[in-house]
Amino acid sequence: MSALDLPGYTHVYSGKVRDLYAPVGADGEVVPDRLLLVASNRLSAYDWMMSPEIPDKGAVLTRLSLWWFDQLSDLVPNHVVSTDVPEAVGGRAVLVRKLEMLKVEAIARAYLTGGGLEEYREKGSVSGVVLPDGLVDGSKLPEPVFTPTTKAPVGEHDLPMSPAEVEAELGADVAAEVSRLTRAILARGNEIAAQRGILIADTKVEFGVSPDGSGGLVLADEVLTPDSSRFWPAELWEPGHPQPSYDKQFVRDWLTSTDSGWDRKAGGPPPELPAHVVEQTRAKYVEAYERLTGETF
Numbered sequence: 001m002s003a004l005d006l007p008g009y010t011h012v013y014s015g016k017v018r019d020l021y022a023p024v025g026a027d028g029e030v031v032p033d034r035l036l037l038v039a040s041n042r043l044s045a046y047d048w049m050m051s052p053e054i055p056d057k058g059a060v061l062t063r064l065s066l067w068w069f070d071q072l073s074d075l076v077p078n079h080v081v082s083t084d085v086p087e088a089v090g091g092r093a094v095l096v097r098k099l100e101m102l103k104v105e106a107i108a109r110a111y112l113t114g115g116g117l118e119e120y121r122e123k124g125s126v127s128g129v130v131l132p133d134g135l136v137d138g139s140k141l142p143e144p145v146f147t148p149t150t151k152a153p154v155g156e157h158d159l160p161m162s163p164a165e166v167e168a169e170l171g172a173d174v175a176a177e178v179s180r181l182t183r184a185i186l187a188r189g190n191e192i193a194a195q196r197g198i199l200i201a202d203t204k205v206e207f208g209v210s211p212d213g214s215g216g217l218v219l220a221d222e223v224l225t226p227d228s229s230r231f232w233p234a235e236l237w238e239p240g241h242p243q244p245s246y247d248k249q250f251v252r253d254w255l256t257s258t259d260s261g262w263d264r265k266a267g268g269p270p271p272e273l274p275a276h277v278v279e280q281t282r283a284k285y286v287e288a289y290e291r292l293t294g295e296t297f
């Protein structure tokens with residue numbers, strides 16, 4: 001991905017679908033306590049970057065994340081400073097407080113699938129939490145479970161962290177608070193989402209602390225979006241097999257159909273997405289936003 005030339009900002013880092021910039025002062029120095037978090041229109045599926053991009057995806061997910069930060073403000077403070085951002089990224093960027101980020105991917109699961117299901121099938125537990133017998137793909141868990149991972153370097157996979165490893169990294173008190181907050185955020189998310197026809201199977205949040213050590217945990221990054229979480233359509237939930245993705249199913253279905261001509265196992269990149277798949281996918285992001293927030297995109 002080529003970084004944008006944003007007057008007044010310098011590019012810091014690019015993830016798969018989002019980019020970080022730092023504001024530069026009139027003196028040409030980087031402003032030390034702010035960052036610009038930009039959501040692209042890029043879509044990742046099956047660990048490949050899709051082409052073309054999905055129009056408005058960045059703006060929809062930015063507005064959804066801002067809405068969730070507000071819904072969660074009684075639970076935890078957040079890093080949002082302002083949406084007064086350069087026109088080139090208007091609507092899909094947020095000016096945030098620069099924090100010292102915890103070196104733990106704070107993941108909570110309300111439904112069992114993916115890596116959590118694999119661990120359960122091996123051990124009867126996930127991240128040290130023993131689960132009831134007989135759970136299957138898509139089973140709802142008795143309550144959300146904290147299943148943290150490392151923050152792996154680019155190109156490597158995040159690795160599960162045991163409770164002891166999390167405590168060694170964060171200290172016992174902060175580890176307990178990160179676990180409590182992550183589970184509370186997912187529980188709150190599902191209280192709201194389930195009423196609007198969406199199940200949030202799991203989510204990844206990130207916390208930071210103020211560089212001067214003042215205050216407690218601050219919720220950062222993005223929150224409860226289809227990029228950081230598994231969104232499932234509630235009306236199609238049926239434990240016992242992989243659930244359809246709320247937002248990525250059109251892409252997955254087309255890529256795995258004969259129409260695409262793609263052989264995922266062959267290891268080559270996927271073909272360009274056809275216009276109808278791009279449009280249907282955009283519509284699902286807008287639909288998720290409008291159903292959850294009650295606002296028109």
Ligand SMILES: CCOC(=O)Cn1cc(-c2ncnc(N)c2C#N)cn1
Pocket residue numbers: 013014015018019020035037079096097098099100101208220221222
């Ligand atoms: C490419 C987008 O960034 C990330 O994926 C994760 N990330 C977040 C930070 C961060 N660093 C300091 N302060 C913050 N408020 C944040 C935030 N959010 C760095 N990487």
